[in-house]
Structure formats: structure tokens, C-alpha cells
Amino acid sequence: MIGRLNHVAIAVPDLAAAIAQYADTLGASVGAPQDEPAHGVTVVFITLPNTKIELLYPLGENSPIAGFLEKNPAGGIHHICYEVEDILAARDRLKAAGARVLGTGEPKIGAHGKPVLFLHPKDFQGCLVELEQV
Amino acid sequence: MIGRLNHVAIAVPDLAAAIAQYADTLGASVGAPQDEPAHGVTVVFITLPNTKIELLYPLGENSPIAGFLEKNPAGGIHHICYEVEDILAARDRLKAAGARVLGTGEPKIGAHGKPVLFLHPKDFQGCLVELEQV
Structure with missing residues (x-):
């Protein structure tokens, strides 16, 4: 059912320092900060050859x-x-297996403009898991 | 400098339950458990289309x-x-930028048979970062 790892999200206390570290020290391709008021975060995408890192900073x-x-x-x-x-099929399969979906249980439009859901960390080895429809 | 995201490692308290969840509920391709006595872990690789998830269980x-x-x-x-x-070039660049390498600072052979190093989480936005030479 699950496909690609779309991204790993890292919450950072100092966005400028994190950007500088990934761009300069780690030599990665770092995008411009995007404010996402509907999600309460400023997001920076780091493009790796096979997936993305998403830096999150409170907004x-x-x-x-x-x-x-x-x-x-x-x-x-x-x-x-x-x-x-x-x-929706993924959500229903997970709910049938006993996993809890956070919030209302209905997909929201995420930072990439696609429908997303978050699953309860206690049902997924302590990991907060986002599902994104692509 | 950094290339692909090789894997995300998830420490799990119940390996059989985690395997069942990824294989059955999430429908992913889950490998057989591999004991890695030199690393003190049992490892299970989950192959996604673009990267891997590595389940870690104490050994x-x-x-x-x-x-x-x-x-x-x-x-x-x-x-x-x-x-x-x-x-080695990556390590030296990171050390020059003030980042701390864990352990002796010399690469070890990791669970994939490749040289690896771990970097101090406090120097990387609270994330434990492994570098693997490919």
C-alpha cells in the first residue's frame, strides 16, 4: 500500500542556522522558506536525489x-x-487494523497541495506518520 | 556533499508487531530479521521504491x-x-565546521558492510545523523 518515502520532517529551533548547515556544510540543495499560515509552520524543502527533507519552524x-x-x-x-x-482507501484499511487517525479523520490539504492524514504515533512504533495522496 | 537518503531507522519495542504492521497493514516489502551482534541490534529492512526503513531491535x-x-x-x-x-572527506568538512563525530571519529563498518560515521544530534537539529560511504 505505501509507496515512496515522500519526506522526513525535522522541527528546528533556528531556521537560519539549519538552512546554512544543510546548504553550506552538508552541501544539499535547499529551497526558500515558505510560510504556511494554514499549517502554523514555515517550511523549507531540502531536495535530495531520492526524497526530501522538510525543515519545520513554528509560524x-x-x-x-x-x-x-x-x-x-x-x-x-x-x-x-x-x-x-x-x-481514503488507505485510511479505511488502517482504521480496520485498529490504527487511529488524528484530527477529524478526514484528509486535509497539506503543504504540498495534496490530501494528507496523520496517524497516531502510539500505533506506529512511536513515529508520527503522515500519508500523502500523490 | 550529501547524496541520497539511504534509510530512516526506527527503534521498535516489539519487532514482530512492527514487521506485521509494515508487511500486512501498510503493505510494504519487509525483509527477514538480521542479527548484527557487532552492532547490538537485530535489523529488518523495509524496501520502499526510493529508500529504506530500517527497524532496529536490541540484541x-x-x-x-x-x-x-x-x-x-x-x-x-x-x-x-x-x-x-x-x-573521510565528509568527516573532515564537518569537523572543520564545528560538528562533532561520535565515538573515535574513525569510520566503522555498518550494518550494510559499508563505512559509516554518526554525528552528534546536538549539532544537527536534534537528529542523530549517520553518514554512509557508498
């Missing part, structure tokens, strides 16, 4: 990553995103 | 992931691994 009040950065002040890996062909 | 006494699972009893993302062409 505005009530950012969904503010709590994560309080618990992990140095930052950390926030979630991984797997691609699926049919997000 | 023997003093497993390097035992402490991680004590702090994260449900499991969690343990590290990410970037490929590099020349691991």
Missing part, C-alpha cells in the same frame, strides 16, 4: 510544532511521510 | 538502542542516514 500562535520544540529544544525528527495512491 | 547486553527505548518505550525514529561518496 504564528498555536503552531502544531511548538509543543514538540518545547519538549525537544534542540529540534528533532517530527514525522515521516509515506505516499499512497488512494488516501 | 544482547549493552545494545546501543536500549537507552533510546527506555526513554521512548513506544519506539521512535532513531536516526537518518545520508549517503556520501568519501566519508
Whole structure:
């Protein structure tokens, strides 16, 4: 069912420092910061040859990553995103297997303009898993 | 400098349950468990179309992931691994930029039979980063 690893998302406490490190020290291809007010984050995509790293930095009040950065002040890996062909079919299969979908259970439009869902970390080896329909 | 994302490693408290979830519920291609006594882990590779997920489970006494699972009893993302062409050149570039290499600073042979190094999470946005020479 799951396809490609779309991205690994890393929450960072200092976006400029993270950009400089990936661009200069690690020599990766780093995009421009994009504010995503609907998601409460500023996002920077790092393009690797086979997948992406997504840097996340809080934007505005009530950012969904503010709590994560309080618990992990140095930052950390926030979630991984797997691609699926049919997000509703994937959701129903996961729910039938006992996995919990976060929020309303209905897909939202994610930072890439595609339908996404998040799954409960306690049901996935402690990992916050995003599914993105591609 | 960094190339492909070689893998995302997830430490799991119940290897059989994690295998069943990835193989059956998520429908991924899951390999057989491999004991790696030199690394203190049992490893299972999940092959996605563009990269791998590596499930890690403690093996023997003093497993390097035992402490991680004590702090994260449900499991969690343990590290990410970037490929590099020349691991000594990469190490020297990172050290010159002030990043700390774990252990002796000399590459070891990793679970894939390739030279690897681990970098200090505090120097990489709270992420444990492995470099693997390919």
C-alpha cells in the first residue's frame, strides 16, 4: 500500500542556522522558506536525489510544532511521510487494523497541495506518520 | 556533499508487531530479521521504491538502542542516514565546521558492510545523523 518515502520532517529551533548547515556544510540543495499560515509552520524543502527533507519552524500562535520544540529544544525528527495512491482507501484499511487517525479523520490539504492524514504515533512504533495522496 | 537518503531507522519495542504492521497493514516489502551482534541490534529492512526503513531491535547486553527505548518505550525514529561518496572527506568538512563525530571519529563498518560515521544530534537539529560511504 505505501509507496515512496515522500519526506522526513525535522522541527528546528533556528531556521537560519539549519538552512546554512544543510546548504553550506552538508552541501544539499535547499529551497526558500515558505510560510504556511494554514499549517502554523514555515517550511523549507531540502531536495535530495531520492526524497526530501522538510525543515519545520513554528509560524504564528498555536503552531502544531511548538509543543514538540518545547519538549525537544534542540529540534528533532517530527514525522515521516509515506505516499499512497488512494488516501481514503488507505485510511479505511488502517482504521480496520485498529490504527487511529488524528484530527477529524478526514484528509486535509497539506503543504504540498495534496490530501494528507496523520496517524497516531502510539500505533506506529512511536513515529508520527503522515500519508500523502500523490 | 550529501547524496541520497539511504534509510530512516526506527527503534521498535516489539519487532514482530512492527514487521506485521509494515508487511500486512501498510503493505510494504519487509525483509527477514538480521542479527548484527557487532552492532547490538537485530535489523529488518523495509524496501520502499526510493529508500529504506530500517527497524532496529536490541540484541544482547549493552545494545546501543536500549537507552533510546527506555526513554521512548513506544519506539521512535532513531536516526537518518545520508549517503556520501568519501566519508573521510565528509568527516573532515564537518569537523572543520564545528560538528562533532561520535565515538573515535574513525569510520566503522555498518550494518550494510559499508563505512559509516554518526554525528552528534546536538549539532544537527536534534537528529542523530549517520553518514554512509557508498
